[in-house]
Amino acid sequence: MKQFNVQPAFWQIFPEAEIVGLVVDNVDNTGALPAKLLTTANEKAQQWVPNDPISANPVVQDWRKAYQQFKTKKGARSAVENLLKRAKQGKGVTSINPAVDLYNAVALTWAFPIGGQDLTKIQGNIELTVAQGGEEFIPIGEANVESALMGEVIYQDGESVICRCFNWRDSSRVEITSTTHQMIFYMENINPQRHNEVIQALELLQTYLQTYLQVTAKSFQLTKDHPQADLQALLYD
Template sequence: MTQSFIVDEAFWQLFPEVEIAFLTAQDIDNHAKEQVPTDLLTTANHVAATKWVPNDPISQNTVVQDWRQAFQQFKTKKGARCAVENLLKRAKNGKGVGTINPVVDVYNSVSLEWAFPVAAEDMDQIKGDIHLTVAQGGERFRPIGEDDVETALPGEVIYRDAYDVISRCWAWRDSARVEATEATQNLLFYMENVNPQRHADHVAATAALRTRLHDYLGISTTLHVVTHDQPSVAFKD
């Protein structure tokens, strides 16, 4: 049965100019840590701190302002911030983003160096279609690293499949159920851009993600760009 990635009209009514790079990869091996350069995240943390968030406080930097303004357009859990702000904050504070597993390390390096949120999900754990949509309220969600189940708020932007929420507050926290682990064999990625003036950066970041996955981990990807004019794509037959 065909599965699709679909951005619903309720989302486009809030964010008509958003563009999303949607990538898929099959038959991967997420164990080869030795193939990822040892300085990849060190370099990425440095770039993030110096290029994207040099100003104090962190809210005074344009890439952070873009996402904070976006988050003001819908209902969010108190304190929720875009995932990329959390990465940039760690880099700015000198703590740095550390290693998790090869795939996550690669996409975190891209997120840090280009200041876009990047998510990776285990394709085989996805139930039915994926929707980027606006929650009715009450949809179930269990975040990575947590045992307790949460529920989405009415009006909250979420990613969901046919089973439950796979990302809360748009690009804040991902679901433990679809987490990319060392055992993952098939993947899908998405990277969102909320600022049309950063289109060229988004294209460059997408190219970097594909190149690093290929060169470091031997992962070939298929790319689709999802926009208001092209709001859905099939990712599995």
């Protein structure tokens, strides 16, 4: 039975945070999406970062401040800042595979960091916690093993770190590829005033999965008062 657990150490740093997500099975991730989906999302992203420098924009400020609350790898930024920066510079986020393109499109449209992973490759439970230091991690696109820092916010499973520095980079071990058929997606909100927006972002991703990949995703929401979700039950309910 796979569970998603947020540990007390995380809530001590971010007591008002919320994690929302989706699980989905029987996905055919081999097709192609309309090119305009990402093009439009890259255009919409620019409304979130009109000011120069990029750190002068509220959604980026939120995450810059959050990353000051825990130990991070030098230069690490929230995944959503990296996406917004590319859009702002006119470089745009390009296609990877359908499922990844869908969650990137939502991240750009709503300015929330979104992670996506192959649920069949998750060993045991997912935990959002604070690293003891030394936990192993291999970033997507790289082969060298890194070690999490003591005090770093991480996602991990029973084998290793699956996402480092809160939402900076995912692990290559659990990345979504064209052969992935069972997936988990999750996004973090650290600003209580954006609660309605993160719910709308989640619903948009759910709609995209239904529209473009013809699958129905089941949702979950984690808060300090409800820090656990039974992923197995969601998948097979």
